[in-house]
Amino acid sequence: MPADEDDATQPPGPTRPGAAHPGLTRDALARAALRVLEREGLAGLSMRKVAAEVGVKAASLYWHVRNKEELLDLLNDALMADAEAPPRTGDWRTQLRGYCRRYRAHLLAKRDAAKVVAGRLAPGPHLLRLMEDQLDRLREAGFSPADSAMISYLLGAYVQGFVLQEQSPMAAAETTGAGRREVADAAAERFRTLPAAEFPNLVAMADDLTGPDLDARFDFGLDRILDGLAALLPPDRR
Amino acid sequence: MPADEDDATQPPGPTRPGAAHPGLTRDALARAALRVLEREGLAGLSMRKVAAEVGVKAASLYWHVRNKEELLDLLNDALMADAEAPPRTGDWRTQLRGYCRRYRAHLLAKRDAAKVVAGRLAPGPHLLRLMEDQLDRLREAGFSPADSAMISYLLGAYVQGFVLQEQSPMAAAETTGAGRREVADAAAERFRTLPAAEFPNLVAMADDLTGPDLDARFDFGLDRILDGLAALLPPDRR
DNA sequence: CAGGCTCCCTAACGGCGTTAGGGGCGGCTT
């Protein structure tokens, strides 16, 4: 019944009561949660549905997990499971840009991923590995430890904030059945029909504000930030 | 019973059934939601509690509001109700910095405000007014319309992303009863006790990564961004 | 064979968003 997009999980034979469920680990739970997330969205992700996904009743989850919050932590880490660091070639700019672009693409690829990740305080092991590597490259580029830490935070805030804003119309489109394009057009229309006397700029720039080329918008902001970071380095390091 | 922090709302005499409730407008609803948010947090904000806050039963809210989502839209706008634009003095940098600092301070001041605002697609009238004014100043500084739109988006993403990350430990502290300082210390401890062979940077920079001076971290990122924006302008405009 | 550990179950609690259907009230038309 569940669309198996991940590699072999869940042999879903209903086991007899009391029988230990084979291969039901926290890891399998996380992957099941990921499948439910993809299918139902974050709002539709419930203990009961995740339990059903692994062929079990809801109360049984509490053997493996303290509560839903902890399941979401697992899910959070599972979202980063197949993220990869960009190749270690080129200057620091291209490497950092690669990091941010990949992070964004990774979040965009999974439904409601930004909402899951946003404001979760403990980074999972997979994200830790990426942070470690990113910090390494920042140090190598010549940034001080304190600056490197702040830069990592800055980039994380930007990417998460950006994807959060760009992904919520996708969620709305998913809910209402409209296409992503219609949602953007509706937003533009909302700006364009504002009282022009009171909001001259919003009306005039409606298309600029809602233009659907979010890739370009993301890269624009990213390049501005990278420009600003470059100024921290001695000129010979660029 | 409710802490009345806003000016006179809600004459809470229990009205007879069928009696029109005096002064129960969408606006009053939004302010009531704001009080409930402050008291219970976003997770604890329910239709029933907001209804009780205005002295009414839950089903009655659906006369004024299509559903909870729409109530959250009202709440979103109410959060921006008393936000003010920074003074129109100084160069574009200080004005833009003022915008971002005020926006951050405003979100931080209200419990869970970042979560409410994050990923809400339709800006309310109060936010529209601020956007209009901000765009105006960007144009005046010499940025093109397209750039101004993107810059507005960029700054919004950064501030929202930043506050989202910084406010969730506050929420956790509120829930667990611990202080904000303890949460930060716990985070630092988590980094410091990582396996040093695998995560040398995270271990070494634990204090840099979790340093509690978030104001400095915010300003650091903000100044980097502003540096990057300055490079868009012709040199005589700075 | 006894005991204990593991892992699942059923049943239930209170709370949630939301809808259906009903009723009193105030203000309008006749």
Place this chain on the structure above:
DNA sequence: AAGCCGCCCCTAACGCCGTTAGGGAGCCTG
């Protein structure tokens, strides 16, 4: 004055949710 209508609230209920209590089957160890 009588009737009507639209406003605004109510009670009751639906199906979902997270979570807990208590129990029982299968396995591993002694």
